[in-house]
Amino acid sequence: MVDLNRLRSELPDKYSVRENFPGLVYKGGGQRKASGTVLLFSNGSIIITGEDNNEIIMRILGDVASDLKSLGCQPREDVGLRVVNSVAQFRIRRPVDIALFAQSTPGSKLDRSRFPAVTWRDPQTGCTIRLFRNGAGVVLGSGDQAKIKQAVYNLYGIITKLGTSQTKRVNTSRTHVISAEGDGKEKKFYWVVNNQVGEGVDRTRLTELLVRLFGPSISKTVMRNLDILIGEQQQYTLKEVGQVLVSLLGEAPTNAFLDRLRRQADDYSL
DNA sequence: AGACTATAAAAGCTTG
DNA sequence: CAAGCTTTTATAGTCT
Numbered sequence: 001m002v003d004l005n006r007l008r009s010e011l012p013d014k015y016s017v018r019e020n021f022p023g024l025v026y027k028g029g030g031q032r033k034a035s036g037t038v039l040l041f042s043n044g045s046i047i048i049t050g051e052d053n054n055e056i057i058m059r060i061l062g063d064v065a066s067d068l069k070s071l072g073c074q075p076r077e078d079v080g081l082r083v084v085n086s087v088a089q090f091r092i093r094r095p096v097d098i099a100l101f102a103q104s105t106p107g108s109k110l111d112r113s114r115f116p117a118v119t120w121r122d123p124q125t126g127c128t129i130r131l132f133r134n135g136a137g138v139v140l141g142s143g144d145q146a147k148i149k150q151a152v153y154n155l156y157g158i159i160t161k162l163g164t165s166q167t168k169r170v171n172t173s174r175t176h177v178i179s180a181e182g183d184g185k186e187k188k189f190y191w192v193v194n195n196q197v198g199e200g201v202d203r204t205r206l207t208e209l210l211v212r213l214f215g216p217s218i219s220k221t222v223m224r225n226l227d228i229l230i231g232e233q234q235q236y237t238l239k240e241v242g243q244v245l246v247s248l249l250g251e252a253p254t255n256a257f258l259d260r261l262r263r264q265a266d267d268y269s270l
Numbered sequence: 271a272g273a274c275t276a277t278a279a280a281a282g283c284t285t286g
Numbered sequence: 287c288a289a290g291c292t293t294t295t296a297t298a299g300t301c302t
Contacts, residue, residue: 018291018292018293019291019292020290020291020292021291021292021293022291022292023292023293025292025293036294037292037293037294038293039292039293047292047293047294048293048294049292049293049294049295050293050294050295051294052295085294085295086295086296087294087295087296087297088296089295089296089297112299114299115297115298115299116297116298116299116300117297117298117299130296130297130298131297132297132298132299133298134297134298136296136297136298137296137297138295138296138297139296140295140296215298215299216298216299217297217298217299217300218298220298221296221297221298224296
C-alpha cells in the first residue's frame, strides 16, 4: 500500500495529480529527453511510460522508493517488470496503396479524412499495425519482439499479394522497438550509424530544405531520426544526413545520391 | 512550431 | 457494467 496523499502533499513539485484520474504522476528524468513518466496507484501498482532503458527505469523506481522511504514508508525491493505494450517502427521499401489494402484486407480500416494510415489487426499475433502510404508503419499492442516481427512479416505477405505491388523486402533489421511496461518499462533498439567529421549542414537550413523536398511531416521525421541516430546537433555532415535519409527511404547510400543531395543543398545555398 | 487527428496497453477511480 | 480519464511513443497528415 502506498500513501499517495502523503507523497502528493509532502512532495508536490515531484508528484502531481490529474483531474478524473486516480493515479499520481511522477516525472522521472527532470530535463532529460527520454525521461520515464511514472503513474503510481493506491494499491502499489506502477506504470512507467516513455523510457526504454531498464537501468534507467530501475533508477527512476529507486528515486520513487527513496521518496517513499523519506516519508517513512518501506517500499518493496523485489520489483518485477512486465512489458504490456510497445510502439515499434518499420519501413518497407515501396509506397503502398493503402486504399487498396483497406478494401481488400479483412480486419483493416481507413479513414483518410481523420488519419492518413490504414489500421490492421493481425489475427495471428494480435498486434495492430498502422501503415502509411509511404511504406512507414508502426506496430502496437505487444511487447513481444518475436510477435512484433511476425506481425510485420504477415503484413508484408498481404502487401506482396496486393495486385502488382513490387515491394522488395521488410527491413526488420531497422525496426525500432519501443515498449511500455505495466509495472513499467520500455525498450528501444536503434541501429548504429557511424559518426564522421566533415562539412557541416546547418540545422535550420537543413530543416527548411527537407520541408521543401519532402514536406513538413517528413522533414519532422527526418530531423527526429537525425537527433536520435546521430545525436542532436547544430550541424550535420552530408554523409550523416544521407545515412538517415537512406534509412528512411530504404535506398542505398550511393555517391550519386549524396551528390544529388549536395547539389540540392547548394541550390538552396546551405 | 505546435496542436490535433488515430493506435495499443496498464493502472483504478468516476460517470452514464 | 462498460467507457472515459492519464501517460507515452512511433508514424503522417491538416490546420492554426
